[in-house]
Amino acid sequence: MTKPVQSGRRIHLTAAAIALVLFPLLPVASADDGASYQRLIDSRADVIVTVRFVLNMKMGGAGGFGDQETESEIPGVMIDPDGLVLCSNTQFGGITGMIKRMMGSMPGFDLTAEPSDIKVLIGAEENELDAELVARDVELDLAWVQIKNDEKAKYKALDLADSTEVKIGQQIMAVRRLGKYFDRHPEVHTDTISAQVERPRKLWMTQYGLSASYGLPVFTSDNKFVGIVVLQAPDDDEGPGEFNPFAMMGSMSNMQDMFRGAILPAPKLVKATKRARELAKSQDED
Amino acid sequence: MVRTLRYHATSPLRCLATLLTVVACAGGSIGYAQSEPGPAPQNRTDALRADMRRLIEEAKGEVYPALVHITLVSSTYYGGKEIRHRRAGSGTIITPQGHVLTNQHVTDNGRRFRCTLADKRELSAELVGEDPLTDLAVLKLDLAETGDLGPNVSVATIGDSSRLLVGDHVLAMGSPWALSRSVTSGIVSNTERVFAGWAGEHDPDEMRLAQGQRTGLYTRWIQHDAAINPGNSGGPLVNLKGEVIGVNELGRLWGGDMGFAIPGNLAKEVAEALIRDGVVARSWIGVSFKAIERTGLERGVLVDSIVQDSPADRAGIVPGDVVVALDGEALTIRYPEEIPLLLKRVADYAIGSSIAVTCERDGAVRETVVTTAKLEKDKGEELAFHGWGMTALDITPMAAREHLLDTTAGVLVSGVRSGRGAALAKPPLSKNDVVKSIETRPISDLSDFTDAYESVMASDPLPEYVLVEFERQGKIYLTLLEPKPEEDRDPPPEIAKAWVGVAVQPFLKDLAERMGPEEAAGFRITQVYPRTKAAQSDLKVGDVVTHLNDRRFKPRRPEDGGMFQREVRRLDIDDTATLTIVREGQQLKTQVVLERTRIRPDEAKRDRNRDFELTVRELTFFDRVDNRWGDDVKGVIAIHVESAGWAGLGGIRPGDLIQRIDDLEISDLASYREAMRTIDKRRPERIVFGLLRGVRTRFQYVEPEWTP
16 A cells, blocks of 8 residues: 655654664764874874784694794784783684683693794884783783883883773774784774673673774774773683584584674773783792 | 505506406416316315415415514604604515615604514614615614524515516515504506506606605506505515515505505615615616607607706707617617616616717717716705704705706705794795805805704804895895794793682573572582682582672573683682572571682693603692592693604603602602603613503603713
């Protein structure tokens, strides 16, 4: 049945109602995008560093072919002018913990991956600063790297304590550095907060999953710090138990969520960093 | 290990096999017809069976006592590092002095040769010589080790393989899949097998051992259907007279109806040379030949290619020439099966001989004299340089030709190890680069390179970078390489968090309703870990924890098991937490002091012993819990064991709890380190490791190869 054409007034009201409903879900006004992107790069790119390291992997509990090294580069964020850098532990070889849990108790399966030869590259500089992994928090997916700062240099750093909360529908931005072929030039990524979860802890999820941004700080479009993108692996007792490849195939859709990036709020980072400093200090004393 | 042949298709081979079967059956019928009137059929069969059994028994008896099972540690080079393996093969004692004939691919890059004789004596052996071009090698048993049993060994006779006929019965002996002293039987399927391609070509350059080493140039294999498998390599093929008429070399990977043996005559000649000189000296003229089948030629052999600046090149021979005579003797090579004989004929000239070669070119006959040169080995020696993360090879003339190098000076990079010095150099070194100098010091061969490497690695402190000059595709580069010894690292430190020493299961609504009041949904304690603060509290197995302080637990699914400790980790170590529990329908509150998370196995401190190639870690709380070990169980846990290292060869496995080393008790990582230092000082021939593997104690005997 054909409906009668609505009057012009009713159309305007309907459009206004739809606009009111949809508006919060849309990204911030596009007219401001250029300015906010540039502002983010100008004010935040300096704290984004590159961490270069060799990942030493052992597989199968034996040497030989199961013993491999590979050089990797990951992003990090300078969080202390004295050279403390925060990264995603997943990218520091922590992903092996998740793989081990996914494999459950598969007979003979063993996998370890540990970083060595850690260097930090500031901005587009290729000058490598020697560094060491001083602490990690597997649960929160965080790793702290300290530059061996013999010259007591001061670096531009992000203040983790100066942060804000976000809401569903809000646009967020991250700045990362392109690879060496592009002179590590900074670029901006945007996404939209799509959920706030409480399990396993308070985290913000985004529409596109941020899976390429582990370890990067996230900001609001008005340049307030929100948190850092991490990967939340299930606990040991949340794994599949006995190795069952068929069960793994059946749970592929769940794996999609497992590898999704999530934003760990800044207050959690502040607390964890305090513990990391304490651990680093105790290691020094040892 | 029997080397595996890969065929592009099997159908023609099946046809060939079918044909041979038909011929064999026809021969059998004729044989019966000639033997008429003979015994009745059943008696004939029984008699034949008895005869065969006797023949096989006698033949076996001649060679079997000389059969040797060989085990060794071999090295391969891959990805810029040396990888050691345990390998097994077969061999035959061919002299009273204890010389053992086997395949070169068994002994290749080998050490720690151990030979088990047919009477089960196990002796050490050393390598006498190798000939990769025929894939033959000779070991010599250390007969002094026979002790009271005396130095006598059984010796097999190498028979005349040229008298072998298709259809002859043969026995294959050896150690298939390392199962020693096995005998199988079959018949000869072909006495002059070469591996011609579809176009009927036989190109000796196509058949190669590791690292491009050619083999089989002079070989026409004896094809037979006695089952051979990996491990039969080097073992004898025996005729019914009890003579070794071949050395098994190739087979189909999973056994079956095709085995290939190097003819005994060739093997005998090579073995004698190896025993006499340690090497087989051969002449070389630098020509590849092609049989004239399908060329339209009527006589001679086609010169397929010429190596630049080789004796043939210098004598003016060019590709396309047809050689019709050698030293005045007419020569025609019509089929690929004849090529190995021609190659051997050339190789058998004394080095430096002059050969009169008659060639046809454009219808004209041309005479020339070729002076033979020494045939150099194809593959250079290879070594790993761990501190630089690379492997390198000596450059042989053949390698220089294949890599389009002007000279053999330098070393060829055969692999770089990702994440190590060579791969991280600026610019990185790559496979097939040729290192020309180190710190401006010219490198002419692997010996020079090794000296330069050792000189750098002996520096204290190590230089930050080493200047390396290398050639890549004709261009000369400079790079800086960071030398670095392999380091031992403990796992990265992890932030300690609060923990309650209990294991729990999510006690879901359904289970709670079935077991008791709905309010009991929470986490049910399945174990209270001993020696924890939880054990000192009032908590018991079966308690259902519903609250942590004021926080209510609401697990929804079985996978929520981690929620309990996660909530605990929100709190601080040494805090006192109040747990609300339901016990037998009664709600109780109990307090427990939170302690720090216990060290997990992957966080435990380690020790890596490079001599024994053994990495162990300290025992953790969770090891004790999982294995139900009390405080009285002490030791360290093996976590990485190189299979061909001292510890691996001694039978130590990952997961073993090492509790004693000789008379030294191992209680922790410190005592282990001290024990290993003591052992290093004592340097005993044999060390007894007392282990706990699962629920069993074990004694594993490790025999180190101490070097001064």
